Amino acid sequence: MGVSGTAGVGSSGVSAGVGASAAGVGVSGTAGVGSSGVSAGVGASAAGVGVSGTAGVSSSGVSAGVGATTDSSPVSEGISVNSVLDSEAAAGSPRATGVRTTAYQKRSIGRAEHARAVPPAVSDGRAQSPAGIFGSESFTERAALLAARAAAEAARLASQAAETAQRIGERHAAEVRPGPQVQHAGEVADAAMDSARAAADAAREAEQAAAEAARLATSSQPNADGLARLAALRARDAAERAWEAAEEAADRPASSASASALATAPPGFLQDARRSMRAETTFNQGRALLEARKFREARDLLRETIILYPNHDQARALLAWSEYFVGDFGSAIITFKSALRRQPTWEGLYDGLGWSRVRLQRYHLAIAAFRPALDRNPDYADALNGLGSAHFELGQYDLALPTLEKALRRSRPLFGDEPVEAAALRAKVAWSLYYVRRYRDALAAFTRASAAAPSDAELQVGIGWCHIQLGQKAQARAAFQRALQLGPGNEAALEGLRRAS
Known part of the structure; x- marks a missing residue:
């Protein structure tokens, strides 16, 4: 190149x-x-x-x-x-x-x-x-x-x-x-x-x-x-x-496999069969631990699986996610890339690579990862959330808004409780509307988000600033006062209150 x-x-x-x-x-x-x-x-x-x-x-x-x-x-x-x-x-x-x-x-x-x-x-x-x-x-x-x-x-x-x-x-x-x-x-x-x-x-x-x-x-x-x-x-x-x-x-793995896991046996049919059986056992154990949210233990077993059987693509994918969940984002990026070289059509791998980059604030590269995930599955809610969030953090609110709105729609379950990320999505949608100067729509979005999270001071701040932009100073003062009750010393609320006076 x-x-x-x-x-x-x-x-x-x-x-x-x-x-x-x-x-x-x-x-x-x-x-x-x-x-x-x-x-x-x-x-x-x-x-x-x-x-x-x-x-x-x-x-x-x-x-x-x-x-x-x-x-x-x-x-x-x-x-x-x-x-x-x-x-x-x-x-x-x-x-x-x-x-x-x-x-x-x-x-x-x-x-x-x-x-x-x-x-x-x-x-x-x-x-x-x-x-x-x-x-x-x-x-x-x-x-x-x-x-x-x-x-x-x-x-x-x-x-x-x-x-x-x-x-x-x-x-x-x-x-x-x-x-x-x-x-x-x-x-x-x-x-x-x-x-x-x-x-x-x-x-x-x-x-x-x-x-x-x-x-x-x-x-x-x-x-x-x-x-x-x-x-x-x-x-x-x-x-x-x-x-x-x-x-x-310059990313490097934060840790490596234990010496016992790295031990190798001489080649041979019986040795290969034993390694394959052991790899499947450690994979099943690692997957169960990952589902139980025991991420460090899962990481160690899944890493051992890859050492025993390097072609185990499912283990490699789950290893990357376990590294992500323990906060080892640099290692997760390396493993997701390795998995994508073997399975370039798995959209979940692009999603994991994108979120690992988001956690390291590499938002431009994260966008480059989320896009192929959505090319393969346009309704992939987690990738929609990631792409919109990356644009949001870059201040590209016009690009963030439609993606975040679609992610919010896709995250709403037909039955039961909504996922935990829905609250953050609502706030990002509301702020995006604000920054593209759709103040009335933003006010409605902040109000809906506040109804779902009444103790969130930042949502009250958003409501207050929308009222400021709409020339409604009395309503703005009330919102900023609520924000200060929820979050004493909130600088955005204090500045808004000064402007609304």
Whole structure:
């Protein structure tokens, strides 16, 4: 697999180029942008030896650069365009005030090094004007610059992922002793290479978006600003996906099988028969323990089953789920990937891979896993929930809403109690309606959700903010006061109460 490309705008002095290639062992890429004294560049290469990169930004005498050889730790210089391009936050929104923060935003804040190259937004959550960031540059030129930076970062991250996969593969090749340990090492290496390919795909998409943004910077079409913004957002999302893939390439199992389980017998018909019988016994025991929610014990027995009989696909699938339920999401991802290589039509494996990624806040990669599950079974409620939740955490509420609504409909039983995830689904549907500015529908959704969960303070907060948007301050105050009774000190309720006064 390979990615390469260039994009540039010459008339305004803005230029950008990015290239990346991945063929199982390495990725290389370079990128640069220059305009009115502002320049940035990133270069990376991986060919089984290491990854090196340089980056620099200069403007008005301010410059910064980084160059490093990457081993197990990522290069810290990064890019994010969230704060500059995210115009979703509107005045009067609990999200605009910084009161309500999604898990995706928390993750972005935690990756502070991933945002150093981008100026912050102004205090009300809106992007600064182009003149306030890059002098006299137009919006489209600014978007082209940010897209090029995102593409360069995606190329660097793809390089990092490929180098990690190469290093794991070399360790695997150096292991000459046959047996379960080599088999497991091969699964880890295959999973890392899969992540490297995903990072390279993301780098290619980021480069294409950067090329489009650069083309728009010299375009005279009337909607160039809006299209350039969308291109920059695509480049940002691709860079974020490359970040997730590079992180996933470094996943390692948290634990390994016991020495007794790894013991092997010499080959032979009788030995193979005994191993097969023992494997079936441990599988049945492991499955029973999983159903009894004894996940650690189930994991150990199912892992032993795979060692005894590597072709036991049901055991491999249940092993992945047991790893998920004990919270070993990195191991679960590796095992789900291994199972999917053998059974690529099992939608439950894609669902498990997606939820494992959600738990590690790899939302872009989670979306890529849930989609094939739904291609095979469009009414798969758990995958619908996962896909909608991933879009929700990314702030993509227009995409989250129809999927979450369908998941909520599919989760309603004909008889008996509804599943525990229904309450969370109702809240996400209501907040999605709010953020797409369907305030009356959101109010109705929050009210229904509150009737099912009357002690949930966040639902009262949602009701209050809907009333704020509808100009109903008295009702808003009542909702916020109820929220504060249920959750004293709730910041969103306090801010809403201040605005409703």
